[in-house]
Amino acid sequence: MEAVSVRHDGKEAVAAELYRALAHGDRERLDRILHPAFEGRTTEGLPLGLGGTYTGSDAMRRGFWGRIARSYDARAEPAGFRHLEDGDLLVTGRYVGEARQGGGKLDAEFSHLLSFEGERITGLVQLTDSARWSEALGADRALSTVDFRVTDGLAELRLDRPHARNALDQAMADDLYEVAQRLAADPDVRAVLITGDGPAFTVGGDIAVFADNAGAGLPGALRRMISPYHEALRLLSRLDAPIVCAAHGAVAGGGLGLLYCADIVLAAEGTKFASGFTSLGLSGDGGNSWFLPRLVGPRRAAEFYFEQRVLDAHEAVEWGLATRVLPAGELADEALAVTRRLADGPTRAHGEIRRLLRETWSATLAEQLAAEADAIARTARTSDASAAVAAFIDKRKPTFQGR
Template sequence: MSYETIQFEITEGVAVLTLNRPDSLNSFNTQMHAEVRSALKEVKKDASVRCLLLTGNGRGFCAGQDLSDRNVAPGAERPNLGESIEKNYSPLLRSLRALEMPVICAVNGVAAGAGANIAFACDIVLAAKSASFIQAFCKIGLVPDCGGTWTLPRLVGPARAMALSMLGDKISAEQAEQWGMIWKTCEDDALQDEARAMAQHFATQPTKGLALIKRAIQASATNSFDEQLDLERDLQTLAGRTEDYREGVAAFMEKRKPEFKGQ
């Protein structure tokens, strides 16, 4: 399928989804939402895909919503932004978190508003040293969405989350790394190579086991300790029945490199 606002490819078990509206800092409009939804459907139905890499073209990762796509002119009917969230953004965030594979985000430039929170919803975030993160919602009288009010307090604590959301200050990639908002920073010219190398690594790993790790870590945010112990038991039962577990043990005993198939 051909796309206009994104680039999408699947190679050797890795799906790469690149936001491709560089003239608008890859901000989302209606067409981009539709094309991202289509690409994620391809990821979910293609059994060969074992890792998703999300990134952007140009000098920005994603500036969030394209405001010109729903401009509020004086005297015009006021938009229902909650409807837009329900139709577009919430399904996108739920899809990324529910994918049964690692999701890497390579933040190549500014990530503002929804763009920042989409990045934070991914499993592992790498960022170019020139990149930055901005909770820009307060600057136009809005509330952080795309899970930002849930994700940020868990990443940096309630005090920093509140200040970031109310002040809308720009946070550099290196500051984001120091605060634990992202996994690591990379030199600008090394970001894509490092992100693709990580994605290719994951494409050779025990995918079902990694998906269960993802489920466990996500559930820990709201589970009690006892509930988490029970979940670990249940997920370990599932992991122990995979072919990759069998291969991993066999390779360890035979002192060889395992050949995981993601099964």
């Protein structure tokens, strides 16, 4: 059956109806406008993992527009309509409104490329200034799945979904990205402690995400969740502040990424470490394919993946996933003490060491030697280095300020 063509003004009317339906949250009207085979593609880099591909009108309505409505009081104001030779309609305008938390103003230009079949929209490709959306949220977006605080230069990040064994869902991915941005922007943070509340550190991806998005919607849902989580891992790995991770219960799947970002991993007796991806028919995320071979070697990494090895805490130390094992009752106190010692250290030197250790995997010996020379010259100019040299001459213990 051939699709019925729609006049130019008819397409504009359908588009205008779309924006009215979005402004009023009219689900029934959206269902009439959007084709069952609808696909939306939104701007990569949007905050809260909003950028990506949404397969199906329901995925777009719930996963994109619905989540925007929860975080922003905003509307799309179309200003221009241009009919293209291929039958698509290009709509330009502005998003106007504010963030619900903090009230940051949103004013961002957009272009929407709309595709049609008959009188229904089959596709929407969005382009907008993602930075404006992030700026509207500001740095103090409320956290729902992560507890975060900074005291005297020591940052504590605690996963806080104990009822779900700290499984990673969209909210936690967004919260981790938010916290990572705060850490990266705060020069007074001198060490970070990552812990998990409840019976497990984290069991990886929340199976509810897979159940709620089964079928064609799953790829888009996973990409939206993984995008902010991976950006959080990238930011954490590049902090000057060293990171301590206190693992207990279970650490699995993509949640292993938080261990990989840490410089010191303390594991409680009885902790289990596992991949679990192939049991779900998935390849993996969380930086596993990059960090794991570098930490344990390619052969053991392959064994961990393909044979679905489950390591106990002592095996994790022997393999190189963890630093040392502690009695469960001592884990919290020792992890805090280690982090406190690091927070009292020379933060700029710690940052240079983190970079050198990270970049050694891709550098030649000559490049690494040059990088060491540059780094030690930079740290020699810090206040901490001057104070430490003076303390050494005076035969006293130095007091570092992290500068």
